[in-house]
Amino acid sequence: MTTARDLSILAAAPDATPVPEQGDLSLALAGAELIDLVALRAVTLDDDRIVPGAPPETGDPLLREAASLLVREEPGETVRDWLWRRGRHLAARYRTALEAEGLLTPARTRRNPFRRARTAPADPPPRHRAAGETAAGPVLAGLLSATGVADAHTTSYAGLTDEQSTVLAGVHGAVTELAGERQRRASEQAAFDNIWRGE
Template sequence: MTTPRDLLIVAMDAESGRALERGDLSLALAGAELIDLLSAQAVRLDGERIVPGYRPTLPDRLLDQAASLVQQSPYESVDDWLWRRGHGLAAAYLSALEDDGEVTREHRRWRPFEAGQTVLADSPARRRAMDRWTSREAVLTALATAARINGAETGGEPAEVDDAVSTVLAAVHDAVTELEAERQRRAVEKAAFDNIWRGDGS
């Protein structure tokens, strides 16, 4: 299993009284992919630019897709990577887990994703992910915090990660914050439009 898959399993397993924002989770999953690529030495960071390393064969299909990077300078920034790679990534990973038999469909609503009826299977992958979660593994916990997964609050960035991972975690946090600000802006604009439509703004 990979950090993105573990993160999605944690997101599904965590009790939550609200629906997770798929956009937030997708950005965090993209960050998890980049951290795994750093760990595999498939990439390195030059400041905030992602520089390709050697091209390993990665057993996970989605992570292998993620390793297709800009090969020439100027390289892609971490921020640009998160927005490009993160588009629709939560749905892609959910589909991959379903294809691998890690999740099943039931005739009841699963709370984190309002549109889904998907529940986790009792599998070694689930137990591994939850072991990382219950042990408060630094990277997984920080990514879960950025995605606002219930129970993930840590009170700050973990100290035991290296500079490159810290850069990715900070970028994920900033991207999620930016996305939330955009959602709020659109909500305000919609409310103002609705008021005008009803004649309340005259």
């Protein structure tokens, strides 16, 4: 199980509060993939630039796809650029893949049992294993805090490698940037609505 899959399962848990924004989760998943690629020695980081290496030996199709999309031309791609490029709609892709594998099942709302609101872990063991990984290490905890599921103020980052710290910092920065963009759009929409109402 990859870090991104663990993250998807934990973010989909019924008790995950607040429910993470899909854009935030997508950025965190792209960061999780990059951390796994570093662990597999498929990439190294030169400061904040990604240096591709040999293709990773992994049975995970989404992680293989991520490796195939690495920019190999000089001067390479920054962590920030990777997060935005790879992260586009990535949460939905992981959700679809995990549902197809039976690791996530659609959860139904109480108000409308026919409406799919969010997914939930299909089987307790994968979620419990992922939860154990979170308790054991700071990487998943850091990624969850970026999505808002875990409290950033209580998350311990002790034991992170320099590469993991760089990627997590990039994820948190990208999520903050995305929140600012959401706020800007909401303000513009509110101003537009006020014009139409004559306020």
